[in-house]
Amino acid sequence: MLELDQAIHPAAAAGPVAETPRPTRAEAEAAVRTLIRWAGDEPAREGLLATPARVVRAYEEWFAGYRQDPVGLLSRTFGEVGGYDEPVLLRDIPLQSTCEHHMAAIRGVVHIAYLPQRRVVGISKLARLVEALGRRLQIQERLTAEIADTLARALQPRGVAVIVEASHECLSSRGVRLHGVSMRTRRLLGEFAREPWRQEILAMLAG
Numbered sequence: 001m002l003e004l005d006q007a008i009h010p011a012a013a014a015g016p017v018a019e020t021p022r023p024t025r026a027e028a029e030a031a032v033r034t035l036i037r038w039a040g041d042e043p044a045r046e047g048l049l050a051t052p053a054r055v056v057r058a059y060e061e062w063f064a065g066y067r068q069d070p071v072g073l074l075s076r077t078f079g080e081v082g083g084y085d086e087p088v089l090l091r092d093i094p095l096q097s098t099c100e101h102h103m104a105a106i107r108g109v110v111h112i113a114y115l116p117q118r119r120v121v122g123i124s125k126l127a128r129l130v131e132a133l134g135r136r137l138q139i140q141e142r143l144t145a146e147i148a149d150t151l152a153r154a155l156q157p158r159g160v161a162v163i164v165e166a167s168h169e170c171l172s173s174r175g176v177r178l179h180g181v182s183m184r185t186r187r188l189l190g191e192f193a194r195e196p197w198r199q200e201i202l203a204m205l206a207g
């Protein structure tokens, strides 16, 4: 357990907190109008009139994770597991996130495994965790670490493994315009970080 605790990133449980007051909806819509003008169009034309309100509503969905408590999502656990002490593994959890450098989409999948210590969590909560941490401004490395560290903190399992495979729109739609490139990151904690589990869990997660 010591290793798991030591590996926990202090920010993982709390998540980022805005230090300045949240702007009003009207201010956010005005910012969208500015970006439309920056793009070269006219926010007053008919087709764009309702766009700032739509974009602000879309932001509420894309960034809903700031209003969720990742550790709280995992608070309901089940102890009647019949002595089950093998890995629990969920593959291909859809990931939707936004890169914090360009605010462009990140799309991919997350594979999660943990080695329970007495208690398990409902599997839907693993997907909810990915959603809560994904729907924030992220870099893939931190997202990967936060998923693993939150699981470690909430479940106190014997091991955690997280793999994220994602493509970054900032890489394909602009800049170097690389298509078909994906990024793979992973974090192994506790017993999964060392043999004999390490090789086995990586093989299991690879499918």
Ligand SMILES: Nc1nc2c(ncn2[C@@H]2O[C@H](COP(=O)(O)OP(=O)(O)OP(=O)(O)O)[C@@H](O)[C@H]2O)c(=O)[nH]1
Pocket (backbone or CB within 6 Å): 099, 100, 101, 138, 139, 140, 141, 168, 170, 171, 175, 176
């Ligand atoms: N490590 C990491 N880098 C990322 C991620 N998402 C985007 N990036 C990179 O963040 C970097 C930002 O680099 P900058 O040089 O500041 O920005 P830029 O001039 O727009 O860079 P280019 O994309 O190369 O045009 C780029 O290399 C992106 O590819 C991520 O999740 N992890």
Ligand SMILES: [Zn+2]
Pocket (backbone or CB within 6 Å): 099, 100, 101, 102, 103, 104, 168, 170, 171
């Ligand atoms: Zn980017």
